[in-house]
Amino acid sequence: MNNLSELQRDALLEIFNVGVGNAANSMSQLINEEIQLSVPKLQVVLKDHSEVISDFIQSRRICAVSQNFSGPLNARAFLVFPEGKTHEIVRRMLGEMVSADELNTMEEEALSEIGNIVLNACIGSMSEMLQADFTSSQPLYHLGTAYSILSSSQTDDDQFMLLLHIDFSMPKEKIDGYLIFLLSVQSFNELIKKIDLFLSHI
Amino acid sequence: MTSSSIKSVLVVDDSRLARMLISKYILSVHPHWVIIEASSGQEAQEKAKLESPNYVTMDYNMEGMTGVEAAQQILEYAPQTIITLFTANIQSRTKSQAEELGIHFVGKPVTGQTVQQALDYFASRA
Numbered sequence: 090m091n092n093l094s095e096l097q098r099d100a101l102l103e104i105f106n107v108g109v110g111n112a113a114n115s116m117s118q119l120i121n122e123e124i125q126l127s128v129p130k131l132q133v134v135l136k137d138h139s140e141v142i143s144d145f146i147q148s149r150r151i152c153a154v155s156q157n158f159s160g161p162l163n164a165r166a167f168l169v170f171p172e173g174k175t176h177e178i179v180r181r182m183l184g185e186m187v188s189a190d191e192l193n194t195m196e197e198e199a200l201s202e203i204g205n206i207v208l209n210a211c212i213g214s215m216s217e218m219l220q221a222d223f224t225s226s227q228p229l230y231h232l233g234t235a236y237s238i239l240s241s242s243q244t245d246d247d248q249f250m251l252l253l254h255i256d257f258s259m260p261k262e263k264i265d266g267y268l269i270f271l272l273s274v275q276s277f278n279e280l281i282k283k284i285d286l287f288l289s290h291i
Numbered sequence: 292m293t294s295s296s297i298k299s300v301l302v303v304d305d306s307r308l309a310r311m312l313i314s315k316y317i318l319s320v321h322p323h324w325v326i327i328e329a330s331s332g333q334e335a336q337e338k339a340k341l342e343s344p345n346y347v348t349m350d351y352n353m354e355g356m357t358g359v360e361a362a363q364q365i366l367e368y369a370p371q372t373i374i375t376l377f378t379a380n381i382q383s384r385t386k387s388q389a390e391e392l393g394i395h396f397v398g399k400p401v402t403g404q405t406v407q408q409a410l411d412y413f414a415s416r417a
Contacts, residue, residue, distance in 0.1 A: 095307070096307065096308060099306050099307050099308040100308045102306060103306045103308045103309055103400075106306065106352070106379050106399075107379040107399045107400045108379075109379070110352070110378065110379025110380050110381060110399065111379065111381060113380065113382060114380075114381045114382045117382045117383070117384070118383075123382055123383075123384035123385075124382065126352060126380065127352075128305065128352055128353065128354055214400060217400060218400060288308075291308075291311050291312060291315055
């Protein structure tokens with residue numbers, strides 16, 4: 090069931106491509122630098138994802154921002170960066186406005202805002218392409234291992250994980266980021282249905 | 292319909308879905324136009340040499356060379372080609388790169404409206 094057809098996969102990638110492209114534009118305005126994005130790589134995996142996580146991000150400590158989206162389908166979405174790699178983004182975002190001490194305390198807030206921008210841009214793109222309306226919760230900030238954050242956030246219903254790997258490159262820093270969407274079987278099927286409906290109109 | 296009003300468009304995008312959508316919207320306005328597809332900058336160059344399209348819609352973010360690099364090379368040997376960069380990378384740097392090359396810029400998503408923007412540009416340069 091998690092075997093998407095080439096075209097379904099393509100549709101999902103294009104949704105995220107547009108979403109992240111829009112988000113990068115907002116981010117580049119915030120930090121006054123161009124952001125180069127890699128071509129995103131998508132994996133759809135079943136709930137027992139510990140192996141996939143160990144392949145991708147292993148037990149690395151990460152910082153993540155999560156948001157819940159509700160609508161015709163519900164998803165728990167995460168923007169994930171390796172811990173420590175985000176200082177540069179935050180420093181550029183806040184610049185000379187704050188001292189080094191303040192910078193640390195502002196990091197959580199700044200990253201929550203970035204998560205908010207990126208995740209909402211992806212959901213916005215999904216909403217536009219699939220003709221579906223979503224509401225979103227406030228962004229939540231997490232720091233820890235990928236495994237602990239994802240397992241604590243996951244409910245029994247969540248069976249599917251969409252894992253999207255994107256490199257964000259700025260002139261002086263390259264950050265490998267991940268977008269992760271946790272979905273129930275029902276929501277995953279609804280997503281596929283919406284994609285098929287969209288594809289049937291082409 | 293005269294043969295001179297039938298144009299050919301090279302649609303370059305690594306997403307098959309994006310190519311299908313762009314083609315569909317172009318053909319809905321110009322049913323007799325010829326659509327050529329390429330899924331990378333490299334393939335775009337080869338198809339541009341073979342087919343000499345009148346117009347090109349070019350994605351930016353693809354494996355291998357970027358759309359701007361591919362557009363630049365196409366313009367070197369076929370400077371009459373009219374190109375629109377059609378991309379989700381809507382940052383000002385990308386727009387200014389397009390401007391420097393003298394090519395038009397349209398931001399994704401691919402919709403009837405955004406494809407029309409590209410078509411309007413093609414018409415204005417015809």
